[in-house]
Amino acid sequence: MRARVTIMLKPGVLDPQGEAVRHALASLGFQGVEAVRQGKVIEIDLAEEDRAAAQAAVEAMCQRLLANTVIETWRIEFPD
Amino acid sequence: MRARVTIMLKPGVLDPQGEAVRHALASLGFQGVEAVRQGKVIEIDLAEEDRAAAQAAVEAMCQRLLANTVIETWRIEFPD
Numbered sequence: 001m002r003a004r005v006t007i008m009l010k011p012g013v014l015d016p017q018g019e020a021v022r023h024a025l026a027s028l029g030f031q032g033v034e035a036v037r038q039g040k041v042i043e044i045d046l047a048e049e050d051r052a053a054a055q056a057a058v059e060a061m062c063q064r065l066l067a068n069t070v071i072e073t074w075r076i077e078f079p080d
Numbered sequence: 081m082r083a084r085v086t087i088m089l090k091p092g093v094l095d096p097q098g099e100a101v102r103h104a105l106a107s108l109g110f111q112g113v114e115a116v117r118q119g120k121v122i123e124i125d126l127a128e129e130d131r132a133a134a135q136a137a138v139e140a141m142c143q144r145l146l147a148n149t150v151i152e153t154w155r156i157e158f159p160d
Contacts, residue, residue, distance in 0.1 A: 006121055021122060024145055030137065032127030039121045041086055042101060047112030057110065065104055 001046055003058045007067050007074045008039035042066055051078060081126055083138045087147050087154045088119035122146055131158060 009015050015037050022036040044061070048054045055076060062074045089095050095117050102116040124141070128134045135156060142154045 008121070008123070018122070021146070025141060028144055030141060032137075033124060034127055035125040037123045039123070041088070041119045041121045042098070043088070043117045043119070044113060045115040047114055057112075061105060061108075061110060064108055066101070 001049055001051070001054055001078060002080055003044045003046060003054055004077045004079055005042045005044065005058060005062060005066060005074055006039060006077070007042070007062070007072050008037060010071055010073050013071045039072075054078070081129055081131070081134055081158060082160055083124045083126060083134055084157045084159055085122045085124065085138060085142060085146060085154055086119060086157070087122070087142075087152050088117060090151055090153050093151045119152075134158065 018036040018038040021038060022033055025033045025036070044058060046054050046057065048057060055078075058076050062076070063069060067074045098116040098118040101118060102113055105113045105116070124138060126134050126137065128137060135158075138156050142156070143149060147154045
């Protein structure tokens with residue numbers, strides 16, 4: 001089954017990448033862009049078919065590798 | 081209103097970042113990870129309140145700045 005992990009910086013953590021995008025959009029003439037935050041999304045195809053087991057495995061992957069637990073939050077979804 | 085843009089490499093485009101994550105997960109002992117694709121997510125807070133106008137604006141932002149139209153696809157959502 002496929003898991004989708006969305007990882008964003010925690011609120012309050014400076015996001016220079018998002019800020020750069022906001023500036024670039026303004027430079028291109030896009031009006032009314034108030035804030036931009038950039039994060040990453042990781043799609044993982046798992047052999048595991050049990051939803052609860054997959055959720056636990058992906059949670060462990062986030063804690064150990066995918067996210068920086070100090071400055072990032074994550075959300076795990078199963079789109080199918 | 082807030083728009084969320086998810087940008088992924090098109091199917092068939094080599095994803096070395098995702099491949100590196102897959103290897104790292106295997107090295108850490110995570111079993112049954114068949115494939116990993118990594119993309120980015122951009123959350124944009126817009127002054128625009130009309131959904132259709134916001135959709136059109138964000139579509140233009142993707143075409144002009146946010147995505148590489150040759151190798152990437154994107155999905156625009158309005159989570160609220």
